Amino acid sequence: MNGSLFYLNLVMNGLVQGLVIGLAALALTLVFAVARFPNAATGDLMTVGAYAGIGVQALNVRSVIVQGAAAILACSVLAIGQYWFVLRYLRGRGLVSLLLASIGLALATRGALSFFVGQDQYLFNTPIMRPYVIAGLRVQVVDLWLAVASLVCVTATFAMLFLTPVGRRMRAIADNAELARASGIRMQRVMIPLWAAVGAICGVAGMILGIKTVVLPEAGWHILLPAFAAMVLGGLGNPIGAVVAGILLGVVQELSTPFVGFTYKIALSFIVLAVILTVRPQGLFGSAEVVR
């Protein structure tokens, strides 16, 4: 493999990694925009999605679409439940209360899940397909599908945010929660669709993670830290920023591996984050306005 092709393939790897991180960051940033806290339960929500897909597979339903639908459904129901029974009561209590409550929800979710599914790994029985080789660049079929799924997810999120009345309300709350209330926007009527959407994204992200890796109770938790980094880098609460930053971090991380090795690449997203925040405290795509 010649030099430039080697790096091109690394970029490709980074794109795929970044898509997974970016989707998780999208779910994080949606919550952050509207409810103003980093939702640590996002990772475990993804795990639940992956297990829902596995559950459908166990019923001998081979269709990834059906599995994905089950994942979306399970995650949405769970996310709405978490909002309705816990997070709803914490409105206005500040970042730390909400962050801690979401950590609690994450642990409770994982505990309940692993109680029933155990600690053994599960696998999606997706057929192994050979890659397309385009000018030496290996493009894997499964990654193409994953990219399509991610793209659909991102597009649907944006369509919801920018084309629907509920999305407009979400953006209004994200922009100025007090004014939104004074404009008569009822929190509940926005929050339920919001958490449903967050659940749906987590469902898709969980399925993608599950198909690419293996399904274990801690799988989603491990994606949380890089997703946090992407969310911050993208400018908190900025959906486009989150996805772009996720992909960017993925690419930078993989491109760095010939120079820093495979261990430091994990820390790289945070190092990039620290460096960029030193220069731009509001993140790459964050606006300079100071909230609070």
Next chain:
Amino acid sequence: MLSYLIAILIVTGIYALLTQALNFHYGFMGLINFGHVGFFAIGAYTSALLTLSGHSIALGFVAAIVLAALSACPLGLLALRLREDYLAIVTLGFAEIVRVVIVSEDWLTRGTQGLANVPRPFASLGASGQEIAYLGLVVACNVLAAALIARLAYSPFGRLIEAIRDDETAISTLGKYPAGAKLRVFMVGAGIAGLAGALYAHYITYVVPDQFVPLVTFYVWMAMILGGVGSLPGSFIGAAILVALLEGTRFIRDLLPGVMEIQMASVRIFLIGVGLVLFVLLRPQGVMGLRVRT
């Protein structure tokens, strides 16, 4: 039984020290530090490495405090510029960077192999004497840290901190320097966490990067919330409740024939999560907390 109790008390004491430090950061200053385990790890590794290369344990402890405090400096400088939500995640990242450096630099830290046989002090006192003496050391460290924090909190410096927390802009216009104060609080708290790390390394006698994961930070936050934000006695009570929660489930399981440890492990995680949620919901001021500050 006694030795087990002492072991529990020692671990509680180490968590109490961490909780005090975090309480100093957050309860007194409002600094959202989600990278506590990073300082803890730096303290643990510093002391372990120094003593393993033949230096005295006392030197190891001092170096642990100093290095952990110094490591807080760049982070503190960055923290001054950032909004609290950014800070939470930047500190989370800091701890992860610390862990990865420890994993990677195996010429120094032996990486994932970990450092075994970290010396225990008081070896001459025999097995049980050693444990009791160690507990004494942990208690002494806690008392010293509490005294230091109380002294700082009730000094003019402490009142400045309170004022900063309540109104940052007002203080800057008064001509004091909240930046310097913030940095000092950050470093003192980090130093105390470093001390906790040293105590931990010399007690468990084995350190490995896997011990220094974000979950530890979350545990300390839990202990602080449980005990009460801003309350020094609360730090001890919170740490005690946390360890009781972590260890107590072992005994609950022993009393429940038919429940396997395999399920209990899940139940334990579940209970910790639910406990955290309930506390945030129902008693945000903690057991000892006076003021609601979340």
Next chain:
Amino acid sequence: MILNRRTLLKTAAVAGAMPALMRTQGAGAAEPFRVGALNPVTGAGSPYGSSMQKAILFAVKEINAAGGAGGQTLEVVAEDDQTSPEPAVLAAKKLVEVNKVRAVLGTWASGVALAVSPIFDAAGIIHTTVAGTSGLAAVNKKGFAFRFAGTSEGIGRSLADGALEEGFKRASIMAFNNASGREMLQGAKSVLQKAGREIVAEVIYEPNQPSYRSEIQAALAKQPEVLIMGSFLPDLTIILREVLQSGADVKFVVPAWAVTPKSIEALGAATDGVLLADYESALGSDAYASFKQRFKTDSGIDISGNHYASCAYDMAMTLALGMEAAGAGADNAAIVKAMHQISGPPGKAVSSFATGKELIKSGQKINYEGASGPLDFDDGGNAKPIYKLMIVKDGKINQHRILKL
């Protein structure tokens, strides 16, 4: 009491916090021999830990059904070490101090084994582990520790030996970044270097990645014929899939614990030709087949691919046979000595506790051949490392050849 005992046997979990109560209830019968099961139920070892714990409980059930060992029944106090030293140390202290166990079975991670070993050593408690770290020898001062698996370094050497036997010339090594993975890499490297083979790449990878493509790309950059993997189950599953999907033409030699029938089934025909290195008699032996079948019937768990479950079963069996051979009321030193005797030659090969007990009663020497291998501990308490190579063919794991390491 009988009813009570039966319930206990059924669950094999005993109220350890109430040993005094148990004693009064058990008045008249001999006091049970308490054993700790300290396994990685959660954390990195979780794919193996829960089955290990269940295997220990299952073994104890069999032992007690055969009337116990050395005149005593066995009681298990199960704990989760969370694959982390701190909870492990606290659990170890509890087992020793509160539950008064005399043996602790089944630590897995090297870090955990190294952290708890000094506690057990000081208290004179028998400790059986599968941790592969070479550091164990230093903390095994009394000689009460047994290792029921090969050292990680030894597994690494067997992997490389497998690659050599198959005639591969150019190899890359990939290993999980933990103590075990690194020692496997060192072991493999030493064998390849000694044989003068080219190692075209060494890649140490971090766990819990959403993808290992760049790691794989680095390992495959100089077109090796074979990838030697110092891996565990989840990461190897992901890597296998990614390599197969990339269409790269490369063979694999992997530790047998990192592959399960389920993972082979999920990955499909592309796994054909993957080579697995394992203990000589672990798979295919009668002991293994019998244990696998009985355990499946009893607990519904398929231990294929979880070599450590077999090890855990053997730990309880070896301990019990040792107790039986040492006789009633023997102290731990005598039991340890007997454990060495009953697990190695000379003696009549046995694979079940009941048979072994009968033979010991009739005064014969026995040699326990375990579900995990022949055992045959050396003086340091390490199981004898004899390895063999297996190959995946048509979705099945088949015997291939014995490695003469």
Next chain:
Amino acid sequence: MTLLRLTNVEAGYGDVNIVSGIDLDVSDDEIVTVAGTNGAGKSTIVKATMGLTPRCAGTMTFGGVDLRRRPAEDRIRLGLGYVPQIANVFMTLTILENLKVVECVSDFTARCAEMFDLFPILATRRHAKASALSGGERQQLAIARALMPRPKLIALDEPTAALSPALVAQVFDIITQLPKMGVAVLIVEQRARQSLAISDRGYILDSGRIVMNGKASDLLADARMAELYLGREDEPSVDTGTP
């Protein structure tokens, strides 16, 4: 007829009361000014009326309905409109979206057209982000947004803060139009002199309490009042933007 009535209201944040003992009412078709120095608690009165302060005690009725049983987001349904002092539009939404996002607007298209008639500058830039507007344009958008659901009363929190003198006149001009449209107005202003000049009645607030009230013309004529609270006529008022 009295539309809004506050009786013995106290409100604040945490343990601190910003205002207390407030008695205030606004009738149909009336412009009422609450004036006072910076930090007197003017904004808090408006926020309490809108249900946006963390703590609030006392009696508040609007059109005979007890306001305190209604959460902030429901008060718009009673006919209460609100223009905050700062951050009074959704900056990241377009002008059209700012109007669209308001709840309980019957016949959006017609109402929107009316607003664009009233504020022609907004019509030309309807697809621009609100952040692209100038201060004066933004104030117009804020008022238009508050008017969308045909409120019976709108409360304006310092509508002319940080505006140039020319724009101040323009905004006051718009405000004087409102009673003709059937909208009562409650203005909180630091530019008390100008604000009182277009008002029917006024309240003077000092350190969280009402110290004076009466007809706007009487207040303006009161010499003591002028010296203490209204400032010299030619003095430009300075506003730091804090409540």
